[in-house]
Amino acid sequence: MTQALYAARLMSAAEAVALIPSGARVAMGLGVSQPPAILKALADRAEARQVEGLRLYYLLSTAIAGDTVLRYDLMDRIQPNSLFYGKVERALEVQARADGRRVVELIPTGFQQTPRLLTHEIGVDTLLTTVSPMDAEGYFSFGTNTDYNQPVSRTAKRVILEVNPHMPRVFGDCTIHVSQVTALVEHAVPLLQVPKAAPQPADTLIGGIIAGLIEDGSTLQMGIGALPDAVCAALHDHRDLGIHTEMMTPGLVALMKAGVVNGARKSLHPGKAVFAFCMGDQDTYDHLHENPDLEGHPVSYTNDPAVIARNDRMISVNATLEIDLHGACCSEYLNGSQFTGSGGQLDFVRGAYRSDGGRSIIACHATAAKGTVSRIVPRLAGPVTTPRNDTHIVVTEYGRVDLKGLGSSDRAMALIGLAHPDFRDGLQQAASQQGLI
Structure with missing residues (x-):
């Protein structure tokens, strides 16, 4: 049964992001869980002007997002709403100020409040994130990123997951069943690594x-x-x-x-x-x-x-x-x-x-x-x-x-x-x- 559900939801990244309508309120996974194939497909769709008015909510973006959905040339179609600034947002701000624009909105919040903020106050309707492969009972693990991924997955209308065999399977309250998923995209790629800073x-x-x-x-x-x-x-x-x-x-x-x-x-x-x-x-x-x-x-x-x-x-x-x-x-x-x-x-x-x-x-x-x-x-x-x-x-x-x-x-x-x-x-x-x- 679970394998049949998996097969029914499996599709290409382009097919998966085609399910996201203009004006959607999209939560993107934090840090390591940002899904490269899905985000590239969504950026490609926005570049082709097949979708617009997207509001993107997230913490701690990485180069995965910076090279795709957070590209400066897409800011008229994708509105970044960051709950935690980083290098990507700071670079976008520099470009925007030079052009007399404002492109990134900061939403001040404490981290503990983020799940409620996304699910109730904002009403996110789409989740894009990376998970580990499915187990025999039909469960995926959120691996490195349970954070707000798991709570948002319980309320979002569309849950689009990138299944990556490099994502570790983690125990705890950090799973989602295949029956709760809208679309699955398989993509094997090493996880983003953070180099260790040299102590002073x-x-x-x-x-x-x-x-x-x-x-x-x-x-x-x-x-x-x-x-x-x-x-x-x-x-x-x-x-x-x-x-x-x-x-x-x-x-x-x-x-x-x-x-x-x-x-x-x-x-x-x-x-x-x-x-x-x-x-x-x-x-x-x-x-x-x-x-x-x-x-x-x-x-x-x-x-x-x-x-x-x-x-x-x-x-x-x-x-x-x-x-x-x-x-x-x-x-x-x-x-x-x-x-x-x-x-x-x-x-x-x-x-x-x-x-x-x-x-x-x-x-x-x-x-x-x-x-x-x-x-x-x-x-x-x-x-x-x-x-x-x-x-x-x-x-x-x-x-x-x-x-x-x-x-x-x-x-x-x-x-x-x-x-x-x-x-x-x-x-x-x-x-x-x-x-x-």
């Missing part, structure tokens, strides 16, 4: 400070990049760590392989590493495949602060771009423009602090632009990602401070102490002008 000396210093704040038996949430990798590298002498994270990274996988992470003391999903999506190298994807120690779940679950808080000794580690003298953080705006997005930072900041024995850590280098700009600033240059009320522990290469319980004056002085020495006098003057000291 400041990363190693910060990683060591953060590792000293993490007790054996803690549960971790980490982002991607050189700084979180440095934290993971400094944890190899720890024991019985667990994982509950939005993003599974190579650094976390390395801890699993080393036996440092085993989930033995987890109070929620003991023995299981829980995540919403994954980006990394091939070794990371291989580790996910049919691994009973890992579970993929929708981001509405992984990033729910109430769920996060059920993990005792929850440790959240996130990076920021700026911290003001009150302790508020902007983690998404740079040089007067949107740079990334809110993501799940505030979800985990709040969830970790609610956890029994938990700690929320915000980390950054003390300076940027080769030491010419301080990341500790008098006032933020962009929107607040983490409010001052929520910021817990802040770490730079100059140390750490726990802001909880500190008054405004003590906060300002403590944060100035985390700044590069070249900027401390100026920050003290600014604090005095603001009446903080």
Whole structure:
């Protein structure tokens, strides 16, 4: 029966995207799950002006989308609605400004809210994403990307899947049955890989400070990049760590392989590493495949602060771009423009602090632009990602401070102490002008 359903839904990419009408509200998979064959066919259709007025919703686009549906010449037929900016959106913005246009809309949101936003407020009617091959019972795994793919698949009128044998089969609440699928496109292609960033000396210093704040038996949430990798590298002498994270990274996988992470003391999903999506190298994807120690779940679950808080000794580690003298953080705006997005930072900041024995850590280098700009600033240059009320522990290469319980004056002085020495006098003057000291 399942094989018959599969055969009935199997078609070419061109045939599949022909099912998408003009004016459709389309959700595209995040990151690794963006389906190359389907997106190219949709771009070809838009280029031929066979479809128009498409509204495309997504987080974290990659070159897969940038070379197809997010091409600048298609912006009059495909309207990008990004919930998390990246390199592709920033490049489109540069082109659009030169032409006096605006082509990308940012929809501000926390990551945990994304499934409801897409399914209810926006009412997405089409899902395009990549899945693993079907199993004997007729189920596909969303593999690297359960996140919003699984919730949207439950409500969308059209679910168009690219079946890729390179997509790992992952356990957890991360499957879809063939009977729920509109169209299937088979396409075997290696998954997109994210190269590992080389750590700077400041990363190693910060990683060591953060590792000293993490007790054996803690549960971790980490982002991607050189700084979180440095934290993971400094944890190899720890024991019985667990994982509950939005993003599974190579650094976390390395801890699993080393036996440092085993989930033995987890109070929620003991023995299981829980995540919403994954980006990394091939070794990371291989580790996910049919691994009973890992579970993929929708981001509405992984990033729910109430769920996060059920993990005792929850440790959240996130990076920021700026911290003001009150302790508020902007983690998404740079040089007067949107740079990334809110993501799940505030979800985990709040969830970790609610956890029994938990700690929320915000980390950054003390300076940027080769030491010419301080990341500790008098006032933020962009929107607040983490409010001052929520910021817990802040770490730079100059140390750490726990802001909880500190008054405004003590906060300002403590944060100035985390700044590069070249900027401390100026920050003290600014604090005095603001009446903080």
